Amino acid sequence: MVRLKKAALRPVRERLPSSSAELLSEEELTECIEVLCDSKANEFRLYGYEEVTSEQVWACISEDYRRGMPRLNRLVNDILSLKPGRFMNWLMLSVYKQPDEHRSS
Secondary structure (H helix, E strand, O other): OOOOOHHHHOOHHHHOOHHHOOOOOHHHHHHHHHHHHHHHHHHHHHOOOOOOOHHHHHHHHHOOOOOOOOOHHHHHHHHHOOOHHHHHHHHHHHHHHOOHHHHOO
């Protein structure tokens, strides 16, 4: 049986000094989101979807954020848990929503 020290049971806020928490700037956050979307696009390319771009991944994910940006943990989860089926459904719907002149080219 493992015995935990009493200090190990304290809440995280008590263990971390307040100065250790750093907030990301908007530029750093945008860069992190781009990296995550690029990673998901690369994953889809491994599945055989050769033409997927990180911009398309972001457009698919961000469509759900009409009321504003969610918390960071939800945003990361939404990107990393995106399934090819959901992405392809979004892609087909976005093609149908385009004006006729763009579809014929």
